[in-house]
Amino acid sequence: MVEIKLENITHVYTTEKGLKTVALENVNITFPSGKITGILGPSGCGKTTMLKIIAGLLKPTKGRVYFDNRDVTNLDPQQRNVAMVFQFPVAYDMSIYDNIAFPLKLRNISKDTIHKRVMEIVDILGIDRSILNKNAKGVDPGLRQKIAVARALIREADVLLLDEPLTNLEPLVRIELKTRLKEITKTLKITTIYVTHDQAEVLTLAERIAVMNMGRVIQYDETTNVYENPVHEFVGYFIGNPGMNFVECSLNERKTALDCKGFELSLNRDEVETLVKYGTEFRLGIRPEHIYIDEGKSNKGIKGRVSLIERVGTALLIHAEISKEVSLVVKTYKQLVLQEGSIINLLLPKDKIRIFDRKTGNKILP
Ligand SMILES: Nc1ncnc2c1ncn2[C@@H]1O[C@H](COP(=O)(O)OP(=O)(O)O)[C@@H](O)[C@H]1O
Ligand SMILES: [Mg+2]
Numbered sequence: 252m253v254e255i256k257l258e259n260i261t262h263v264y265t266t267e268k269g270l271k272t273v274a275l276e277n278v279n280i281t282f283p284s285g286k287i288t289g290i291l292g293p294s295g296c297g298k299t300t301m302l303k304i305i306a307g308l309l310k311p312t313k314g315r316v317y318f319d320n321r322d323v324t325n326l327d328p329q330q331r332n333v334a335m336v337f338q339f340p341v342a343y344d345m346s347i348y349d350n351i352a353f354p355l356k357l358r359n360i361s362k363d364t365i366h367k368r369v370m371e372i373v374d375i376l377g378i379d380r381s382i383l384n385k386n387a388k389g390v391d392p393g394l395r396q397k398i399a400v401a402r403a404l405i406r407e408a409d410v411l412l413l414d415e416p417l418t419n420l421e422p423l424v425r426i427e428l429k430t431r432l433k434e435i436t437k438t439l440k441i442t443t444i445y446v447t448h449d450q451a452e453v454l455t456l457a458e459r460i461a462v463m464n465m466g467r468v469i470q471y472d473e474t475t476n477v478y479e480n481p482v483h484e485f486v487g488y489f490i491g492n493p494g495m496n497f498v499e500c501s502l503n504e505r506k507t508a509l510d511c512k513g514f515e516l517s518l519n520r521d522e523v524e525t526l527v528k529y530g531t532e533f534r535l536g537i538r539p540e541h542i543y544i545d546e547g548k549s550n551k552g553i554k555g556r557v558s559l560i561e562r563v564g565t566a567l568l569i570h571a572e573i574s575k576e577v578s579l580v581v582k583t584y585k586q587l588v589l590q591e592g593s594i595i596n597l598l599l600p601k602d603k604i605r606i607f608d609r610k611t612g613n614k615i616l617p
Contacts, residue, residue, distance in 0.1 A: 253318045253409040253442055254284040255305060260314035262300050262466075274300040275311070276466040284319075285440040289453035289474075292463030293489070298446045301463075302412045305444065306335045318409070334408035338415040340399030342387035347378070350387045350398050354406045372401045376431055393424030400428075404435065411436075411443040417452060432456065450490055454478075462486050481605065484612040487536050493568070495536040496579045499609065502531040509606070511535055513574030514553040516604065522616055532609040539568065539582035541603035545596035546587065552596040555579065557589055571597060 262275040274297045282288045290298050303309035304316060307328040316324045323331055343350050348369060355365045373380060376397045387398055396416055403411060413432070417425045433456055436443045447453050453460050454474055461471040462485075470482045481487040481495070488494030500511040506523050509516040516535065518526070526533065545552050555571030558578065562568075569581040569589065579597060589595065606616040 252285040252440060255282040255410065255442060255444075256280075256317040257301070257304070258315045258317065260301075260304060260311045260316070262297070262304065262309070263312045264300075273466055275304075278314070278466075278468055280461060280468055280471055282442060282444055283459070284442050286459070287436040287443040287445055287457050289457030289460035290444060290446045290463060291450055291453045291460050291490075292448065294448055296463045297466045298448075298463060299414055302335065302414050302444065302446055305410070306333045306412055307331045308335075331410070332406075332408050333410040333412060334403035334406055335412040336396075336399045336403050336414065336416050338418055340395060342390060342395050342398055344386065344388050346384050347387045347390070347394075347398055348383040351383075351401045351405055353402060368405055369401075372405050375404070375435060376401050377427065393420050393428065396420060396424075396428060397431075400432070400435075404439070409442065411441050413443065413445045415447050415449075416445075418447070418449070429455065450492070462489060464489070480614070481536075482614050484534065484536065484607050484614075487538075487605065487607075491538055491540075492563075493539055493580060493582070495538050495605075496542075497607075498535045498577050498579070500533050500535050502526060502533070509533060509535065511577060513577040516599075516601075525616060526606065529608050529615055530610070533615070534607045534609050534612075536605040536607055537579075537599055537603055539580045541600060542579060542581045543598040543600070544569065544581055544583060544585075544587060544589075545598055550596070552598040555595055555597050557591050557593045557595060560589060560591060569595075571595060573597075 257278050257280050260275055260278040264272045264274055278301065290301065292298055300309065304311050307326055315322055318331065343353065351372060352365050352369050355368060373383065378397055378401065400416065417428060420428065429452060445453060445456055458473060460474050460477055462469050462477060464485050470477055470486050477486060478490055481490065484497065498511045500509040503510045508518055553573055555573045557569055558572050559570040560567060565584060567583050567587065569583065570578060571581060572578050581597065605614055607614050
Protein backbone atom coordinates (compact mmCIF):
# COMPACT_ATOMS: atom_id res chain seq x y z
CA MET A 252 0.00 0.00 0.00
CA VAL A 253 1.28 3.38 -0.89
CA GLU A 254 0.04 6.95 -0.77
CA ILE A 255 0.58 8.89 -3.99
CA LYS A 256 1.24 12.61 -3.91
CA LEU A 257 1.49 14.93 -6.89
CA GLU A 258 3.13 18.26 -6.10
CA ASN A 259 2.83 21.25 -8.44
CA ILE A 260 2.60 19.04 -11.51
CA THR A 261 2.50 20.81 -14.85
CA HIS A 262 2.75 18.98 -18.14
CA VAL A 263 3.20 20.58 -21.53
CA TYR A 264 3.26 18.54 -24.74
CA THR A 265 5.26 20.00 -27.59
CA THR A 266 4.59 18.67 -31.08
CA GLU A 267 7.25 18.39 -33.80
CA LYS A 268 6.05 21.68 -35.24
CA GLY A 269 6.58 23.34 -31.88
CA LEU A 270 2.89 23.60 -30.92
CA LYS A 271 2.39 23.48 -27.19
CA THR A 272 -0.53 21.95 -25.27
CA VAL A 273 -0.75 22.46 -21.54
CA ALA A 274 -2.26 19.12 -20.47
CA LEU A 275 -1.87 19.62 -16.71
CA GLU A 276 -1.50 22.88 -14.87
CA ASN A 277 -0.15 23.05 -11.35
CA VAL A 278 -1.89 19.95 -10.02
CA ASN A 279 -1.60 19.19 -6.31
CA ILE A 280 -3.37 16.06 -5.13
CA THR A 281 -2.86 13.15 -2.75
CA PHE A 282 -4.38 9.73 -3.36
CA PRO A 283 -4.92 7.83 -0.11
CA SER A 284 -3.23 4.51 0.46
CA GLY A 285 -5.27 1.34 -0.12
CA LYS A 286 -8.38 3.10 -1.39
CA ILE A 287 -10.02 3.60 -4.75
CA THR A 288 -10.15 7.19 -5.94
CA GLY A 289 -11.98 8.33 -9.04
CA ILE A 290 -10.86 10.90 -11.56
CA LEU A 291 -13.68 12.32 -13.61
CA GLY A 292 -13.58 14.87 -16.37
CA PRO A 293 -14.38 15.46 -20.03
CA SER A 294 -12.26 14.11 -22.83
CA GLY A 295 -8.98 16.01 -23.18
CA CYS A 296 -8.88 17.38 -19.62
CA GLY A 297 -5.61 15.59 -18.78
CA LYS A 298 -6.69 12.34 -17.09
CA THR A 299 -4.49 9.96 -19.07
CA THR A 300 -1.56 12.36 -18.81
CA MET A 301 -1.92 12.31 -15.03
CA LEU A 302 -1.97 8.49 -14.92
CA LYS A 303 1.08 8.24 -17.18
CA ILE A 304 2.96 10.62 -14.90
CA ILE A 305 2.06 8.49 -11.88
CA ALA A 306 3.08 5.32 -13.73
CA GLY A 307 6.40 6.84 -14.78
CA LEU A 308 5.61 6.55 -18.49
CA LEU A 309 5.85 10.33 -18.79
CA LYS A 310 8.15 12.74 -16.98
CA PRO A 311 6.28 15.88 -15.92
CA THR A 312 7.48 19.21 -17.30
CA LYS A 313 7.39 20.54 -13.74
CA GLY A 314 6.67 19.20 -10.26
CA ARG A 315 7.36 16.10 -8.19
CA VAL A 316 5.71 12.71 -7.70
CA TYR A 317 5.92 11.01 -4.29
CA PHE A 318 5.05 7.44 -3.30
CA ASP A 319 4.67 7.70 0.46
CA ASN A 320 7.48 10.14 1.14
CA ARG A 321 9.79 8.74 -1.52
CA ASP A 322 10.41 11.05 -4.47
CA VAL A 323 9.85 8.80 -7.53
CA THR A 324 9.83 11.55 -10.17
CA ASN A 325 12.96 10.20 -11.86
CA LEU A 326 12.22 6.49 -11.46
CA ASP A 327 11.27 4.17 -14.35
CA PRO A 328 7.88 2.44 -14.40
CA GLN A 329 9.57 -0.86 -13.41
CA GLN A 330 11.02 0.74 -10.30
CA ARG A 331 7.64 2.05 -9.16
CA ASN A 332 5.72 -1.26 -8.98
CA VAL A 333 2.66 0.19 -10.66
CA ALA A 334 0.15 -1.72 -12.79
CA MET A 335 -1.80 0.18 -15.43
CA VAL A 336 -4.76 -0.94 -17.51
CA PHE A 337 -5.38 1.10 -20.62
CA GLN A 338 -8.60 1.90 -22.41
CA PHE A 339 -7.62 -0.32 -25.34
CA PRO A 340 -5.51 -3.08 -23.78
CA VAL A 341 -3.39 -5.44 -25.84
CA ALA A 342 -3.76 -9.19 -25.74
CA TYR A 343 -0.52 -10.93 -26.72
CA ASP A 344 -0.52 -13.68 -29.33
CA MET A 345 -0.36 -16.52 -26.79
CA SER A 346 -2.81 -18.41 -24.60
CA ILE A 347 -5.03 -16.57 -22.14
CA TYR A 348 -3.14 -18.37 -19.36
CA ASP A 349 0.22 -17.13 -20.61
CA ASN A 350 -1.12 -13.62 -21.10
CA ILE A 351 -2.09 -13.51 -17.43
CA ALA A 352 1.03 -15.28 -16.16
CA PHE A 353 3.32 -13.12 -18.32
CA PRO A 354 4.50 -10.66 -15.63
CA LEU A 355 5.38 -13.53 -13.27
CA LYS A 356 7.29 -15.46 -15.93
CA LEU A 357 9.66 -12.53 -16.21
CA ARG A 358 10.56 -13.13 -12.60
CA ASN A 359 12.15 -16.11 -10.99
CA ILE A 360 8.97 -17.74 -9.69
CA SER A 361 8.18 -21.47 -9.59
CA LYS A 362 5.64 -22.94 -12.00
CA ASP A 363 3.48 -24.13 -9.12
CA THR A 364 3.29 -20.70 -7.55
CA ILE A 365 2.47 -19.13 -10.89
CA HIS A 366 -0.28 -21.69 -11.48
CA LYS A 367 -1.79 -21.00 -8.06
CA ARG A 368 -1.76 -17.24 -8.61
CA VAL A 369 -3.29 -17.49 -12.09
CA MET A 370 -6.13 -19.66 -10.77
CA GLU A 371 -6.82 -17.24 -7.92
CA ILE A 372 -6.92 -14.23 -10.20
CA VAL A 373 -8.96 -15.99 -12.86
CA ASP A 374 -11.58 -16.89 -10.27
CA ILE A 375 -11.71 -13.38 -8.85
CA LEU A 376 -12.38 -11.98 -12.31
CA GLY A 377 -14.82 -14.68 -13.33
CA ILE A 378 -12.75 -15.92 -16.27
CA ASP A 379 -13.82 -19.48 -17.09
CA ARG A 380 -10.92 -21.86 -16.27
CA SER A 381 -11.80 -24.03 -19.25
CA ILE A 382 -10.88 -21.36 -21.78
CA LEU A 383 -7.39 -20.62 -20.44
CA ASN A 384 -5.66 -22.56 -23.22
CA LYS A 385 -7.36 -20.59 -25.97
CA ASN A 386 -5.37 -17.95 -27.79
CA ALA A 387 -6.06 -14.48 -26.45
CA LYS A 388 -5.88 -12.81 -29.85
CA GLY A 389 -9.31 -12.01 -31.15
CA VAL A 390 -11.21 -12.54 -27.91
CA ASP A 391 -14.15 -10.19 -27.34
CA PRO A 392 -13.47 -6.79 -25.78
CA GLY A 393 -14.96 -7.73 -22.40
CA LEU A 394 -12.71 -10.76 -21.98
CA ARG A 395 -9.71 -8.83 -23.30
CA GLN A 396 -10.29 -6.20 -20.62
CA LYS A 397 -10.59 -8.91 -17.94
CA ILE A 398 -7.31 -10.45 -19.11
CA ALA A 399 -5.66 -7.03 -18.91
CA VAL A 400 -6.93 -6.50 -15.36
CA ALA A 401 -5.82 -10.02 -14.38
CA ARG A 402 -2.35 -9.36 -15.81
CA ALA A 403 -2.19 -6.15 -13.83
CA LEU A 404 -3.35 -7.73 -10.58
CA ILE A 405 -1.13 -10.80 -10.71
CA ARG A 406 1.98 -8.69 -10.17
CA GLU A 407 0.76 -7.63 -6.75
CA ALA A 408 1.65 -4.06 -7.58
CA ASP A 409 1.41 -1.30 -4.97
CA VAL A 410 -0.66 0.86 -7.26
CA LEU A 411 -3.36 0.02 -9.79
CA LEU A 412 -4.15 2.61 -12.45
CA LEU A 413 -7.30 2.04 -14.50
CA ASP A 414 -7.81 4.27 -17.54
CA GLU A 415 -11.46 4.10 -18.66
CA PRO A 416 -11.44 0.28 -18.49
CA LEU A 417 -15.17 -0.05 -19.12
CA THR A 418 -15.73 2.57 -21.80
CA ASN A 419 -15.68 0.24 -24.78
CA LEU A 420 -17.68 -2.63 -23.30
CA GLU A 421 -21.24 -3.80 -23.81
CA PRO A 422 -23.61 -2.70 -21.00
CA LEU A 423 -23.94 -6.18 -19.46
CA VAL A 424 -20.22 -6.91 -19.49
CA ARG A 425 -19.66 -3.44 -18.11
CA ILE A 426 -21.90 -4.07 -15.11
CA GLU A 427 -20.24 -7.41 -14.41
CA LEU A 428 -16.71 -6.03 -14.58
CA LYS A 429 -17.70 -2.99 -12.53
CA THR A 430 -18.99 -5.27 -9.76
CA ARG A 431 -15.82 -7.37 -9.88
CA LEU A 432 -13.58 -4.31 -9.76
CA LYS A 433 -15.44 -3.06 -6.74
CA GLU A 434 -14.96 -6.39 -4.93
CA ILE A 435 -11.32 -6.59 -5.95
CA THR A 436 -10.37 -3.13 -4.79
CA LYS A 437 -12.21 -3.70 -1.52
CA THR A 438 -10.51 -6.99 -0.72
CA LEU A 439 -7.02 -6.28 -2.08
CA LYS A 440 -6.77 -2.81 -0.53
CA ILE A 441 -4.45 -1.72 -3.31
CA THR A 442 -4.15 2.01 -3.97
CA THR A 443 -6.31 2.39 -7.05
CA ILE A 444 -6.98 5.33 -9.33
CA TYR A 445 -9.96 4.93 -11.57
CA VAL A 446 -10.23 7.31 -14.51
CA THR A 447 -13.41 7.83 -16.46
CA HIS A 448 -15.58 10.41 -18.16
CA ASP A 449 -18.68 8.48 -17.00
CA GLN A 450 -20.00 9.69 -13.66
CA ALA A 451 -22.26 6.69 -13.06
CA GLU A 452 -19.16 4.47 -12.98
CA VAL A 453 -17.15 6.59 -10.64
CA LEU A 454 -20.01 7.25 -8.26
CA THR A 455 -20.51 3.53 -7.65
CA LEU A 456 -16.82 2.66 -7.39
CA ALA A 457 -15.13 5.47 -5.53
CA GLU A 458 -15.64 7.18 -2.20
CA ARG A 459 -13.57 10.16 -3.24
CA ILE A 460 -13.37 11.77 -6.64
CA ALA A 461 -11.35 14.45 -8.32
CA VAL A 462 -13.25 16.40 -10.94
CA MET A 463 -10.96 17.79 -13.63
CA ASN A 464 -11.39 20.33 -16.38
CA MET A 465 -8.82 21.78 -18.77
CA GLY A 466 -5.76 20.43 -16.99
CA ARG A 467 -6.84 21.42 -13.50
CA VAL A 468 -8.40 19.65 -10.54
CA ILE A 469 -11.54 21.67 -9.87
CA GLN A 470 -12.81 19.74 -6.84
CA TYR A 471 -11.45 16.82 -4.85
CA ASP A 472 -13.76 15.52 -2.19
CA GLU A 473 -16.04 12.71 -1.07
CA THR A 474 -18.49 11.79 -3.80
CA THR A 475 -21.56 13.00 -1.93
CA ASN A 476 -19.95 16.39 -1.25
CA VAL A 477 -19.02 16.84 -4.87
CA TYR A 478 -22.64 16.18 -5.75
CA GLU A 479 -24.23 18.28 -2.99
CA ASN A 480 -21.73 21.10 -2.77
CA PRO A 481 -20.05 21.76 -6.08
CA VAL A 482 -17.40 24.42 -5.58
CA HIS A 483 -17.71 25.60 -9.18
CA GLU A 484 -20.46 25.74 -11.80
CA PHE A 485 -18.51 23.29 -13.93
CA VAL A 486 -18.87 20.58 -11.26
CA GLY A 487 -22.57 21.41 -10.90
CA TYR A 488 -23.37 20.71 -14.51
CA PHE A 489 -20.82 17.98 -15.17
CA ILE A 490 -22.00 15.84 -12.24
CA GLY A 491 -25.65 14.87 -12.24
CA ASN A 492 -27.93 13.54 -14.93
CA PRO A 493 -28.95 16.04 -16.10
CA GLY A 494 -26.70 18.55 -14.37
CA MET A 495 -27.71 21.54 -12.26
CA ASN A 496 -30.17 24.16 -13.44
CA PHE A 497 -28.56 27.59 -13.64
CA VAL A 498 -30.44 30.87 -13.57
CA GLU A 499 -28.80 34.27 -13.97
CA CYS A 500 -29.78 36.59 -11.15
CA SER A 501 -28.91 40.03 -9.78
CA LEU A 502 -29.04 41.56 -6.35
CA ASN A 503 -32.08 43.85 -6.25
CA GLU A 504 -31.70 47.56 -5.55
CA ARG A 505 -32.97 47.29 -2.00
CA LYS A 506 -30.42 44.52 -1.40
CA THR A 507 -33.01 42.16 0.06
CA ALA A 508 -33.34 39.50 -2.62
CA LEU A 509 -31.96 38.03 -5.81
CA ASP A 510 -33.98 38.94 -8.86
CA CYS A 511 -34.05 35.83 -11.05
CA LYS A 512 -36.09 37.26 -13.96
CA GLY A 513 -39.31 35.44 -13.18
CA PHE A 514 -38.97 34.76 -9.49
CA GLU A 515 -37.20 36.16 -6.44
CA LEU A 516 -35.06 34.55 -3.81
CA SER A 517 -35.18 36.45 -0.53
CA LEU A 518 -31.93 36.77 1.37
CA ASN A 519 -31.04 37.28 5.01
CA ARG A 520 -28.59 39.94 6.19
CA ASP A 521 -25.61 37.58 6.41
CA GLU A 522 -26.18 36.32 2.90
CA VAL A 523 -26.38 39.85 1.52
CA GLU A 524 -23.22 40.81 3.38
CA THR A 525 -21.37 37.92 1.75
CA LEU A 526 -22.78 38.50 -1.71
CA VAL A 527 -22.07 42.24 -1.98
CA LYS A 528 -18.35 41.51 -1.75
CA TYR A 529 -18.68 39.91 -5.17
CA GLY A 530 -20.78 42.63 -6.82
CA THR A 531 -24.34 42.22 -8.01
CA GLU A 532 -24.29 39.56 -10.75
CA PHE A 533 -24.72 35.92 -9.77
CA ARG A 534 -25.98 32.58 -10.94
CA LEU A 535 -28.40 30.46 -8.93
CA GLY A 536 -27.94 26.70 -9.18
CA ILE A 537 -30.30 23.91 -8.17
CA ARG A 538 -30.36 20.24 -9.08
CA PRO A 539 -33.36 18.98 -11.10
CA GLU A 540 -34.05 16.31 -8.47
CA HIS A 541 -34.21 18.92 -5.70
CA ILE A 542 -37.13 20.86 -7.15
CA TYR A 543 -40.59 19.75 -6.02
CA ILE A 544 -43.76 20.04 -7.99
CA ASP A 545 -46.68 21.03 -5.80
CA GLU A 546 -49.69 19.20 -7.09
CA GLY A 547 -52.16 21.01 -4.83
CA LYS A 548 -53.95 24.08 -5.99
CA SER A 549 -52.03 26.21 -3.49
CA ASN A 550 -50.23 29.29 -4.64
CA LYS A 551 -46.98 28.34 -2.99
CA GLY A 552 -43.85 28.33 -5.08
CA ILE A 553 -43.07 29.53 -8.55
CA LYS A 554 -45.51 29.20 -11.43
CA GLY A 555 -44.27 27.51 -14.55
CA ARG A 556 -45.68 26.22 -17.80
CA VAL A 557 -44.72 22.67 -18.78
CA SER A 558 -43.01 22.88 -22.16
CA LEU A 559 -41.70 19.34 -22.47
CA ILE A 560 -41.99 16.04 -20.62
CA GLU A 561 -39.24 13.48 -21.13
CA ARG A 562 -39.05 9.98 -19.75
CA VAL A 563 -35.57 8.80 -18.71
CA GLY A 564 -35.73 5.26 -17.37
CA THR A 565 -38.22 5.42 -14.53
CA ALA A 566 -37.80 9.17 -14.02
CA LEU A 567 -39.68 12.06 -15.57
CA LEU A 568 -37.85 15.16 -16.73
CA ILE A 569 -40.22 18.06 -16.71
CA HIS A 570 -39.13 21.23 -18.46
CA ALA A 571 -40.97 24.26 -17.13
CA GLU A 572 -40.91 27.81 -18.47
CA ILE A 573 -40.95 30.31 -15.62
CA SER A 574 -40.61 33.38 -17.80
CA LYS A 575 -39.32 34.30 -21.23
CA GLU A 576 -35.75 34.08 -19.99
CA VAL A 577 -35.94 31.33 -17.41
CA SER A 578 -36.62 27.60 -17.74
CA LEU A 579 -36.08 24.92 -15.12
CA VAL A 580 -35.79 21.17 -15.45
CA VAL A 581 -37.35 19.04 -12.72
CA LYS A 582 -36.51 15.37 -12.24
CA THR A 583 -39.04 13.28 -10.40
CA TYR A 584 -39.81 9.62 -9.86
CA LYS A 585 -43.41 10.38 -8.93
CA GLN A 586 -46.03 9.38 -11.44
CA LEU A 587 -47.46 12.84 -12.06
CA VAL A 588 -50.38 13.39 -14.36
CA LEU A 589 -49.15 16.32 -16.39
CA GLN A 590 -49.41 17.48 -19.92
CA GLU A 591 -47.37 19.80 -22.00
CA GLY A 592 -48.98 23.19 -21.47
CA SER A 593 -50.04 22.51 -17.85
CA ILE A 594 -49.36 25.23 -15.30
CA ILE A 595 -47.50 23.92 -12.23
CA ASN A 596 -46.12 25.24 -8.93
CA LEU A 597 -42.42 24.65 -8.42
CA LEU A 598 -40.90 24.62 -4.94
CA LEU A 599 -37.18 25.34 -4.66
CA PRO A 600 -36.00 24.39 -1.14
CA LYS A 601 -33.63 27.09 0.01
CA ASP A 602 -31.14 24.64 1.54
CA LYS A 603 -30.64 23.08 -1.89
CA ILE A 604 -29.94 26.37 -3.65
CA ARG A 605 -26.34 27.30 -4.44
CA ILE A 606 -25.22 30.76 -5.49
CA PHE A 607 -22.25 31.17 -7.83
CA ASP A 608 -20.18 34.16 -8.92
CA ARG A 609 -21.11 34.87 -12.53
CA LYS A 610 -17.62 36.18 -13.31
CA THR A 611 -15.57 33.22 -12.08
CA GLY A 612 -18.10 30.40 -11.73
CA ASN A 613 -16.98 29.81 -8.12
CA LYS A 614 -19.58 28.98 -5.50
CA ILE A 615 -20.26 31.76 -2.97
CA LEU A 616 -23.25 30.53 -0.94
CA PRO A 617 -23.71 28.65 1.23
N1 LIG B 1 1.28 12.89 -27.16
C1 LIG B 1 0.62 14.07 -27.17
N2 LIG B 1 1.07 15.11 -27.92
C2 LIG B 1 0.43 16.30 -27.92
N3 LIG B 1 -0.69 16.56 -27.21
C3 LIG B 1 -1.19 15.55 -26.45
C4 LIG B 1 -0.57 14.26 -26.40
N4 LIG B 1 -1.31 13.47 -25.57
C5 LIG B 1 -2.34 14.24 -25.13
N5 LIG B 1 -2.28 15.48 -25.66
C6 LIG B 1 -3.20 16.60 -25.38
O1 LIG B 1 -3.17 16.85 -23.98
C7 LIG B 1 -4.47 17.10 -23.48
C8 LIG B 1 -4.83 16.09 -22.41
O2 LIG B 1 -4.90 14.81 -22.99
P1 LIG B 1 -5.24 13.48 -22.15
O3 LIG B 1 -4.38 13.43 -20.96
O4 LIG B 1 -5.17 12.34 -23.09
O5 LIG B 1 -6.75 13.76 -21.71
P2 LIG B 1 -7.92 12.75 -21.29
O6 LIG B 1 -7.30 11.45 -20.92
O7 LIG B 1 -8.59 13.44 -20.13
O8 LIG B 1 -8.85 12.64 -22.45
C9 LIG B 1 -5.39 17.08 -24.69
O9 LIG B 1 -5.54 18.40 -25.16
C10 LIG B 1 -4.63 16.24 -25.69
O10 LIG B 1 -4.97 16.60 -27.00
MG1 LIG C 1 -7.70 9.52 -21.69
